[in-house]
Amino acid sequence: MKQSIKLLLSRDDMTHQRGYWVITNALRDAGIEVVLGGIQTPSAIVETAIQEDVDIIGYRIMQGSPKVLVPLLIEKMKAREIEDIPVMVGGIIPTKDEELIRELGVKEVIHPYTPLNRIVETINKICGMPTEKTEV
């Protein structure tokens, strides 16, 4: 079994980074290796995910449209044959968009105020890591 989870954390735009950094910090504290993608287009996310051989992708969307960007990401993942890497999406995600992107295979959608330990637990679960109680 893998020793630890490697997660790529990318975001869609340059403004309002509080959630991005708070989550980064919490994941690292929980022993997850975070690759900081920064601001990336779906194509760039896919290339980084391949180069870094990550176990899971976290995509924060705020200014962009989830119902456009997520299908694009999944299309690019399929083209590069990495569609088995699980994807989590967080940010400002309208309810209707959430339904759509879950149907497309997004494993989890994180909204503002999701407690950090729950985010960690979800990642552990998705990546098949033991669900020990995580203190954040």
Added chain:
Amino acid sequence: MYKKEFLDKLSKATQKYEEEVNQILEELPGAEKERITSSGIPVKPLYTPLDVKDTDYFKDLGFPGEHPFTRGVYPGGYRSRKTNIRQITGLGTAEETNERWKWLISQGVTALAVIGVQPWGYDADDERAIGFTGKDEIVCDSLYDYETLFDGIDIGKFSVHLIAGSAFTLANYFAMAEKKGIPLKELKGSMSNTLKPSKQCLDIIEFCMKNVPNFNAGYLDVRNTREGGCTAAQEVGWGIAMTKTVVDVLVSRGIDVDDFASRITWFVNSGPDFFEEIAKFRCIRRMWSRMFRDDYGAKNPRTLQARMHCQTYAPSLTRAQPFNNLIRSAYYGLSAILGGVQSMHINSFDEPFATPTELSASLSVKTQQIINFETGITSVVDPLGGSYYVESLTDQLEEKAQEIIDDIESRGGSFKAFDLMKNQLRKEAIQLQDNIDSGKMVIVGTNEFVDEQDIQLKALEILQNSADFEAIKEYDPAIRDKQIARLTKVRKERDNAKLEKAMKELSDALNADDENIMPATIEAVKCYMTQGEYARVVAGANKQITKTDEEEFLG
């Protein structure tokens, strides 16, 4: 302010009171024993004249419209002029935003702000724009879009704020105004040209100082930094420290402080800590006036006036029980009015879901109108001035902010201390999240007083599914095609030979040592240079006019 005899008597009485009250609180289960503000200031159950015994009325408070402006920048306060009701707008192409502006004007906004005019660096037909074009912001590729945006809008009556710090954006605004027949000498407005050591920022300030004297060209964005997680004291301290550093650079360029500092405006937050926020606005005015008068010898009274645009705090807006956001934001707005800001955006209740609709944006306007016209709150200037509590908070916040400023100054100013500020910001954000996750900080409906049925959310869903108006904004990806059609028309109809020449001249100006970039930028945008073309000229120049946005954004 008080006689010694009185203070001695009061001191004894207060001690007795505090012992009593502490005992009550100690014995009572569930009583609030401790409370600290966002900035770490302990809050007592009661304040008395003892807390303001050292206040010198004329030195520390004075009259509104006079140094140190603690009580307000204008003598008549809101009696002479109410706050500008200025709701940030930006959606779809220039046509959709123009339509929304006209609608907001019909609802009673008194000023305008547009988001999305900060160039992305690429045009709507660029692959990188997919999923963004006209989503949370307007898309403005060229002067053609600016002309559409401002069509039928009286910019003499409604002051416009451009949410951008770019020479390209400003040049388009100038070119648009000229087409409307408004000379630069008379043109009003403001922009988010956040004070920083870049050539672009300083060139804009210098150009406006000489050619567009009524335009507020300098900007202090501490509002988004607060969103990033900092405290009220950091909001004040970092704002003042950043100003000092830029003023020092401009003064070293041989510019008189009175010639530009009066055109710097503050962008501030107003959040949950009600009284600390009120104290913050008062504290900003006092520290600003003292800094310019005492440290820089400013003589123009306008230089000493810290004028503020406020946007209410957004991170506390929730998806659960969404209508609570209306109530939250109304209180935040109330704080800002009690604190004496000049202009305000009250967040809409649906912002955790999507871009505001006509319905939600209208409720933000109405919230301000109710404060301004129904409550009588605006009839007295600085109505909380003299409150033992608010005055004490104002003093303590000033002390804390001063410590922050001194620390930054000792490290060579805010440019050099930028990474330090960034690290401190992240630390505060983590602390805030811990407080929320642990329930120490209550968010009604989210980590406390949760309603499993969430009747409010149900009501919103019913509106969304059955109303004959838009209840939650949905992004239409076809906006991109519409904008590409507009862009294609521009590229086809403009004089491309003339544009090429103008872009060459802009490139030369960017490479020159002592040339302001504004005149050549204005000429090039008049030839309908697009934002993508502008970005390529800037990238091709030898000299860097700005750092990347990533490096510069503190939020």
